[in-house]
Amino acid sequence: MNAREDVNNAWAMLWRRDRLSAIGLVLLASLILLGLFGPYLPLGDATKIAVGPRLTPPSWRFPFGTDELGRSFLPRVILGIRATFFLSASAVLITSCLGTVLGMTAGYLRGAADQVIARGADVLFAFPALLIGLLIAAVFGPGKSSAIVVIAVAALPLFVRVIRSVTLGLAGRGFIVAAEVAGASPMRIMRVHILPNVAGALVVQLTYALSVGMIIESALSFLGLGVQPPDASLGSLLRQGSAYLTFAPWLALSSGLVLSGAIMSVNLVGDAIRDVLEPLKGRSLT
Amino acid sequence: MNALVEARNLTIAYDAPGRSVLALDGAELKVEAKESLAIVGESGSGKSTLGMAIGRLLPLEARRLNGDLLFEGRSVFDASDEELRLLRREKLGFIFQNPMTALDPTMRVGRQVALALGGRPKIHEITVLLERAELSDPERIMRHFPHQLSGGMAQRVAIAMAIAREPRLLIADEPTASLDSSIRDRVMATLTRLRRETSSSLVILSHDLHMVGRHADRIAVMYAGRVVETGTSDRVLRFPAHPYTRALITAAASGASRGVRLEPIPGAPPVVTARAESCAFAPRCLARQSLCSERRPETRRVVDRIVACHFAERTLAQHQVGIEEPSG
Numbered sequence: 232m233n234a235r236e237d238v239n240n241a242w243a244m245l246w247r248r249d250r251l252s253a254i255g256l257v258l259l260a261s262l263i264l265l266g267l268f269g270p271y272l273p274l275g276d277a278t279k280i281a282v283g284p285r286l287t288p289p290s291w292r293f294p295f296g297t298d299e300l301g302r303s304f305l306p307r308v309i310l311g312i313r314a315t316f317f318l319s320a321s322a323v324l325i326t327s328c329l330g331t332v333l334g335m336t337a338g339y340l341r342g343a344a345d346q347v348i349a350r351g352a353d354v355l356f357a358f359p360a361l362l363i364g365l366l367i368a369a370v371f372g373p374g375k376s377s378a379i380v381v382i383a384v385a386a387l388p389l390f391v392r393v394i395r396s397v398t399l400g401l402a403g404r405g406f407i408v409a410a411e412v413a414g415a416s417p418m419r420i421m422r423v424h425i426l427p428n429v430a431g432a433l434v435v436q437l438t439y440a441l442s443v444g445m446i447i448e449s450a451l452s453f454l455g456l457g458v459q460p461p462d463a464s465l466g467s468l469l470r471q472g473s474a475y476l477t478f479a480p481w482l483a484l485s486s487g488l489v490l491s492g493a494i495m496s497v498n499l500v501g502d503a504i505r506d507v508l509e510p511l512k513g514r515s516l517t
Numbered sequence: 518m519n520a521l522v523e524a525r526n527l528t529i530a531y532d533a534p535g536r537s538v539l540a541l542d543g544a545e546l547k548v549e550a551k552e553s554l555a556i557v558g559e560s561g562s563g564k565s566t567l568g569m570a571i572g573r574l575l576p577l578e579a580r581r582l583n584g585d586l587l588f589e590g591r592s593v594f595d596a597s598d599e600e601l602r603l604l605r606r607e608k609l610g611f612i613f614q615n616p617m618t619a620l621d622p623t624m625r626v627g628r629q630v631a632l633a634l635g636g637r638p639k640i641h642e643i644t645v646l647l648e649r650a651e652l653s654d655p656e657r658i659m660r661h662f663p664h665q666l667s668g669g670m671a672q673r674v675a676i677a678m679a680i681a682r683e684p685r686l687l688i689a690d691e692p693t694a695s696l697d698s699s700i701r702d703r704v705m706a707t708l709t710r711l712r713r714e715t716s717s718s719l720v721i722l723s724h725d726l727h728m729v730g731r732h733a734d735r736i737a738v739m740y741a742g743r744v745v746e747t748g749t750s751d752r753v754l755r756f757p758a759h760p761y762t763r764a765l766i767t768a769a770a771s772g773a774s775r776g777v778r779l780e781p782i783p784g785a786p787p788v789v790t791a792r793a794e795s796c797a798f799a800p801r802c803l804a805r806q807s808l809c810s811e812r813r814p815e816t817r818r819v820v821d822r823i824v825a826c827h828f829a830e831r832t833l834a835q836h837q838v839g840i841e842e843p844s845g
Contacts, residue, residue, distance in 0.1 A: 341577055405611075405619030406629075409678065412572055413633055414606025423632070427623035 249506065255499025262493050266316050269309035277306035278461050286479040296481040298471065307463050308486055312493065314464040318375060318457070319444030322382035327437055329383075330390025335421045335429065337391065338398025349395060352388040360385035360447050361454075368456040378457040382447050386440040390433070397432045398425055431508040438501025442494045449490055465490040519590045521686060521718050522548035522571055526584035528742075528792070529566055529575065539789040540566040542742035542797070543584065545816045545823070548686065553712060553719040555729035555750070557765070558739035559786050567739070568688050568722045572609050573601055589685075606635075610679030610717075612708070614691040616671035620663035626674055627659030633678035649714075650677035651707050669700040676708055683715045690722045705732045726769045730754045738762045741789050741797035748822025756836040758819055758829040760805075761798045796826070804828060 246253045275282060275293075281301035289296045295304035337348035364381040371377050401407060401424075410420050445465075451457035452466030460467070465486050472482030529541040540563045548554050556564040569575055570586050573593045585592050588604060596604060613619040621629055630643045640659075647655035650673040663671055672692065679687055692708060693701040709732050712719045723729050729736060729750065736753045738746040738761065746759040757763040767780040784801040792813075796802070799809040808827050819829040826832070 405613035405615065405675075406621040408574060408613070409611055409619060409675075410632070411574065412605045412609055412611050413635070413682075414602045415632075416602075424621050424624075428621070430623070 245503065249503055252499050252503035252506075255496040256503065258492055259496035259500050262312055262489075262496065263316065265309055266313040269313065270306070272309075274309065275303040275306045277310045277463070278302065286475060288479075289481050289485075295485040296479065298482060299475060299479075304468075304482060304485060307468060308465070308489055311463045311465040311468045311486060312489060314375075314458050314462060315445055315448050315452075315466070315490070315493065318378050318464065319382055319441055319448045322379040322448075323386055323437060323440045323444045325379075326383040326386045327390050327433065327440065330387050331394050331426070331429065331433060333387075334391045334394025335398050335425050338395040339402055339421055339425060340417060341402075345395075348391060352391040352395075355384065356388035356392070361450060364447070364451045364454075364456055368451070373451075373456040374459060375457070375462075378448055378451050381451060382444040385447055386444055389440050389443065390436055393432055393436045394429050397429045401425055401428050435501055435505045435508065438497055438504060442497040442501070445490070445494050445497065465493070520547040520587075521550045521589060522546070522720075523587045524567065524570070524584070524744075525587070527567070527570065527586055528581070528583035529563075529570065530580050530582050531576075532578045532580055536790060537580070539582075539742050539791065540579070541570070542789050542793055544739070544742060544744050546737055546744050546747070548718055548720055550685070550718055551716050552735060553709065553721065553733045554735045554737060555721040555723055555733035556737045556739055556744075557723055557726060557729055559724065561786055561788075562739040563742040564722045564739050565690060566742075567744075568690060568720060571686065571688060571720070572605050572611070574605075574611075607682060608685045610682070610684035610687045612672075612675055612679050612687065612689040612692045615695045616668060616675045617663060617695075619675045620671055622663050624662075625659065626661050626663065626666070630659070630674065630678055630681065633681040635682065646677045646681060647674070649680075649711060650674070651703075652677070668696050669704055672696060672704055673707065676704075676711065680711050680715055680717075684717055686718045686720065687712060688720045688722070691724075692721065693728065694723070694725070701728060702731075708732075726754065726766060738765065741787055741793065743793075743797065743825055744816070744823075745798070745825045746822060747824075752821055756833060758822060758824045758833045759798075759826045760802045760828075760832060763832065764801075764803075804832065 245256070270277070279302065282303055283293055283297045283301055285297060285299055285301045287293060287297045293303050293305065295308055298304055298307070333348050337345040360381065363384055367377050367381050371380070407420060407424055410424055415423070448457055448464060449466030449469065452464040453470045455470070458464040458467050468486035469483055469490065472479070472486055476483050524544050524546040527541050527544045528539065530537040530539050544563065544567055546567065556567060558564045566575065566579070571588065571593065573596070581594055585594060588608065593601065593604065620626070627643055630646060631638050634642060634646065643659060644655040647658060652658055652670060652673050658666065658670065658674070666674065689708065693704055696704060705728060708719070721729060721733055733750050735748065736750050737744050738753070738759065740761050746753060746757065746762045753762060754766060757766060764780070764782045768782055782801055787797055787800070789797065794813050795811060796809040796814050799805045802809065806828065812827070814825045814827045816823055816825045820833060
């Protein structure tokens with residue numbers, strides 16, 4: 232069986248078993264492709280001013296209309312997709328590595344390290360993300376790097392808590408004890424035995440954190456604490472559009488719908504991944 | 518010659534919020550080199566705690582209050598982390614009740630066995646080891662994930678991994694309890710054969726008297742955190758000297774012949790919170806006397822075994838005469 236057949240079979244099975252997730256997967260894939268390659272498509276310049284009349288409704292020439300500076304809105308939305316995905320994905324990736332290491336350490340070593348890490352995660356979890364955002368933006372100034380830091384800090388407890396609890400469940404298992412008996416060091420046990428076993432939970436949590444990250448990024452940019460003009464993210468476009476909501480609703484509508492679609496597609500794909508991973512785990516581990 | 522393992526008055530408590538429970542209340546035990554010893558007892562009798570204490574593999578809540586456990590004459594509780602690591606790696610092998618949790622579900626069997634062997638073993642070394650555990654077609658099994666194996670095959674893989682480094686002592690915690698009854702004896706036979714081949718000792722933690730009688734040289738019966746009777750398997754099972762051992766034997770279904778009534782043991786095992794100053798079995802004992810609830814029976818040698826019962830001679834004598842003791 233070759234790779235193409237595998238992909239076709241997997242797709243056919245997903246479509247048969249869970250149509251909603253299949254739609255989510257297509258939506259997510261096309262949004263990511265659009266974010267990656269959209270700026271190279273002949274859709275117009277995102278930053279060029281007065282390519283058309285100001286605030287024109289959607290037409291063939293300007294599919295999402297134009298904004299108050301006469302910029303075509305579609306390339307700006309694509310720019311926004313790119314920024315929103317890039318910021319939240321890079322922040323979530325960084326924080327997932329850190330959170331996995333912390334969670335495994337807390338769950339496996341227990342003791343004082345566990346107390347410090349788990350309580351620290353609880354404190355972060357209880358702290359509203361937007362408040363952290365205001366704090367960090369006030370200290371470091373608003374911008375992309377501040378947004379990444381805020382998302383990373385806000386998503387950290389999501390990883391620490393889940394990875395820690397999965398690790399706690401693993402720690403008493405025979406194969407961990409057997410590895411300890413075989414004289415493996417804690418570092419080695421975490422790397423060789425625990426990490427592959429938490430990978431499933433990690434992937435599911437990644438998708439969840441990614442959607443949370445996108446919400447936070449949009450909220451920050453909506454408040455003007457994230458991406459700064461002339462760059463755009465879905466959140467900043469939404470704010471821009473909200474100012475003209477009554478007579479140019481296409482601005483807020485188009486960016487808002489794309490944002491909702493992006494978050495929904497990430498969640499649908501996350502659900503599908505969980506559906507695939509969890510029953511398999513249940514079967515093989517009992 | 519020194520015993521391989523010696524527990525001396527070992528007292529271990531588990532701390533729970535608000536109280537602590539004694540898992541071991543002055544346990545005494547010796548494991549000789551190259552012998553197989555079965556530790557039997559009900560759930561909560563402390564047999565797992567005693568077995569795990571040999572490798573100092575106790576949970577964090579466990580606290581040693583008294584006594585010591587010596588491995589080859591050295592205390593495992595005084596050992597440094599590095600000494601403990603070497604002891605576990607070079608001298609001990611563990612086999613667990615459920616082979617499915619004893620194998621890493623995310624790793625192919627071959628790689629797990631390679632890790633157990635240590636270093637960078639050749640494929641040939643892995644297949645030889647699996648073959649010794651009586652797994653046919655080891656090349657195929659190496660490529661499998663644990664969930665693709667049957668319970669018996671998985672347990673054989675676990676056994677192969679436990680003997681990979683030719684340990685001095687194998688500790689098997691209910692090694693066949695989760696297996697199909699039809700293959701239990703065959704897996705035990707493999708374990709016994711490998712133990713002989715590697716001339717290591719074997720400690721079986723079990724409550725299956727029938728299985729234990731056939732595969733262990735000696736039996737240690739535990740009750741409420743104490744080893745109450747130790748002796749050779751056939752003597753202990755035929756002529757128990759402790760009333761609890763006798764009660765266990767009459768309650769076990771597997772050894773009974775048709776028509777013999779099984780006698781359940783009345784009551785439930787106690788939860789010990791402090792050193793017992795009387796016989797812990799007294800409330801459930803059919804032969805108890807007033808002395809039993811007044812003084813703690815010390816562990817002592819009686820004829821061919823070691824017993825912790827004030828009236829062990831009397832229980833033994835009954836077997837010789839073959840009459841039931843008149844009540845009173």
